[in-house]
Amino acid sequence: MNSKQQIASVFLNSIGASMNAIEKVNKGLINDTFLVEDDNNNLYILQQINTKVFKNPFDLSHNLLRLKACIELHNIKLLIPDYLSFEKKLIIQHNSTFWRMYPYIQGLVFEKSKNSEMSKAAAMALGRFHNLGEHMSIEEFKNPIENFTNFQFRLSNLRSARKVGVESRINQTVGFHSELINHLKIIEEYCSIERQVPKRLIHGDPKISNFIFDASEKSTLAIIDLDTIGQGSILYDFGDMVRSFSNRYNESTSVKNNTKVLNKEILQSLVDGYISSAGCFLTKLERNSLLLSAKAVSLVQCIRFYTDYLLGDTYYEIKDDDDNLLRAKNQYQLFCELKDVNLIL
Template sequence: MGTSFYKQGRVVDRNLAEVLSAFFAGEQPQVRPLGSGNINATYLVCSDEERVVLQRINADVFADPEVVVNNFVVICRFLQKKNAQAESPLSLAAPRATLDGQLCYRDAAGGVWRAQAYVESVEPLLTPGEGAVSVGRTLGLFHALLRDLPPSSIHDPLPGLHNLSAYLLAYDRCDPEAFAPDNQTLSFCRESIAKHRLQLLNLDRALKADGKGRCVVHGDPKIDNFIFHPPGIAAGLFDLDTVSAGNLFYDLGDCLRSACNPVGEDIDTGQSPSFDLDICADILGGYCSVASDMFAGGVRQIYDGLLVLCFELAVRFVSDYLQGNVYFTVRQKDQNLLRARAQLLLFQDILRRRQEIYARLDKTYKAVC
């Protein structure tokens, strides 16, 4: 059986046949693109014996892809040991070695590839209730199980992650006038960033200086990175590439800004995001049911982390648009700009409803914890 070559974003993986032969013996299996991830090129490989996820790690994002691979193996082995003793084990996508037993394969062009077992996951229609509770419970279990992981056993795969000051510096270096100065969406984004940047920088610095919430975090717990079992119950997490020592309030904030926005990140200009407080309360309740001691009442920090992550992601999206879409994968030229607009509209909704959201967070925390 021949192998087709597929395009994900702008990159065609012309070395795919070579890579497949490093992981699979005999006749080459069927392969197709998988998922809608923004960073790595991802394929589902199907043979008679198994289904495997094959990924080329984006070296433009991760300076040392082999650090990502080694971290993934360390984290999976650690969680597998924890799962053996856990009442509610986390679903994991276990690493899968090459035919000669290596953790990854470097192709002729220098690309680094790794494989992992395919884990079936249904697409959730997240609403208030057990599905939302399970998202919080899963993230809480993840944080709680990894609290004993020695920080020295993994290396930082993405230095500068959640560094708002650095993201704003990169944004300031862009030249918006060179990209459609009459673009109303771009003007909206620029004005919103200018209006709120000082406030958010202060919040970001306060969160980092506070010292609460330091632990090993996922780094990218958006709703798409949760493993859902039928009928839509979260049971684990995909995409462990950004796991490192960090701040759980950024993790919670990232989870909430993604899960509590029913229209999602990729919307057209006719839609307007809003923050669903009922989903938020259920996620926090699920988290507190297994990991309330992780943050010990930091309700204010949860809100601040949510606000910072919305703003931070908007800055990153608009910067990537202005730089020619070099970081996040896009299907159309202005997709990152539309993503930035969506995050800023969500940010404004969260900012406008501060008292309401804070009161609900506080009520939920006190009721559950």
């Protein structure tokens, strides 16, 4: 019996069940994820936490417990994973590895948004999630990844990667780098606004695959992958949602310069849906900066992929050598199209 089987059995035994089967799930770029079946054919998600990314895994359970307590105290209709516990702990440490497990939430998960209705429903759910922060002291939340939403930190990493990265990759992408730095004023503008808006509870990774939809595909059942919840600006979350939902292509898809990747209808539906549920607490500056956030987050994600490519692919999982460069160019194309968009706010 290997480690993952042992850990799954420990969690299941704590609820009087035993393991029947386990298989790897190709999900996400960070944690290793497995689908577990117990002896009653119930399904669970088991994850090994990537400690290269999450240096203090127990901070994740700290945040989850506070989020769950708030939802229960205020009877808020927002479904999140109900993690199993062993000896009152949500995370099991096995040698130098860390694991957690929760019942599989039945529903539909997508890698790309199918239509505006789906996108609007998810944006409304994100707004409801952000509204949780109005019911609690966000200072209680620990930021699980240092500098995760710090854009100046991302720029500093890029400058460093250009000096110490893989020489051949640096030399082959001089032109691409030059294009990127021509747009850094947008990041500077975002950072200036970020300093002026309130710190709120954020999800940190509101991509489409982190929303579970019902059979109608028009309503969300749950928000998952809560590792990155913490303190920050809702502008980051909204911008990242736009980055994920409004791109017609998977972020690893190679796109030609004349290929349009931005779905403007979905972009508008995200704005409409988010404002409909978050408008009650948004400041005027936050509301007026939603489109700017989409531009800035897309550009910074491009920079993150490009930086990892220069450093030899040390952060994001890859299958092919050029995956991170393809991801960076895909994000850059999305940014370029967002740059010229006008929205009804």
